[in-house]
Amino acid sequence: MLDSEAMCPCTSDKRYQDCCRPFIEGGSYPEKAEQLMRSRFCAFVLKNESYLLKTWCTANRPDNIDFDSSINWQKxxxxxxxxxRRKDKEGWVTFIAHYQAGEQSGYLHEKSYFVRDSEQHWCYQDGEIKD
Incomplete structure (x- = not known):
């Protein structure tokens, strides 16, 4: 858990409570695919499996997520x-997620694809790893 005054791990320059917390802790849904991408990154930081599974499209959702305890997502x-956007049915977000694993640092560069589910909420469909 993050302190309510902590900056959001998604690096939006907003406090967590004013950014991704309402999505992750329930009661609110992202209106844009980028908001979902940011909140999913926070969920990886927090190792919040339930939110990640909830926001993964059912067609390719895994049964569970095995978090690597040595990886700390940084930025x-x-x-x-x-x-x-709000009016769209699909969207793509390209990102670089930086991590630290022990003495090693690295990054994941991905183009993620998002669609609307049956309730018109954004969900993560799949992603393409970039070099």
């Missing part, structure tokens, strides 16, 4: 988006 950089 999220959004470097592109296409569609994914």
């Amino acid at each position: 999220l950089v959004i470097n592109g988006r296409k569609k994914g």
Whole structure:
């Protein structure tokens, strides 16, 4: 759990309570695909399996998520988006997620694809790993 005054791990420059917390802790749904991407990054930081599974499209949702305890997600950089607005049915977000694993640092560069579920909430469909 994060302190209510802590900055949001999604690197939005907002406090967690004013950014991703309402999505992760329930009661509110992201209106844009990028908001879902940011909140899912926070869920990885917090190792919140239930939120990640809830926001994963049912067609390819895993049964569970095995978090690697040695990985600490450090920073999220959004470097592109296409569609994914309030009125859209699909959207793509390209990002770089930086992590620390022991003495090693690294990153995951992905183009994620999001669609609306049957309740018109954004969900993560799949992603393409970039070099």
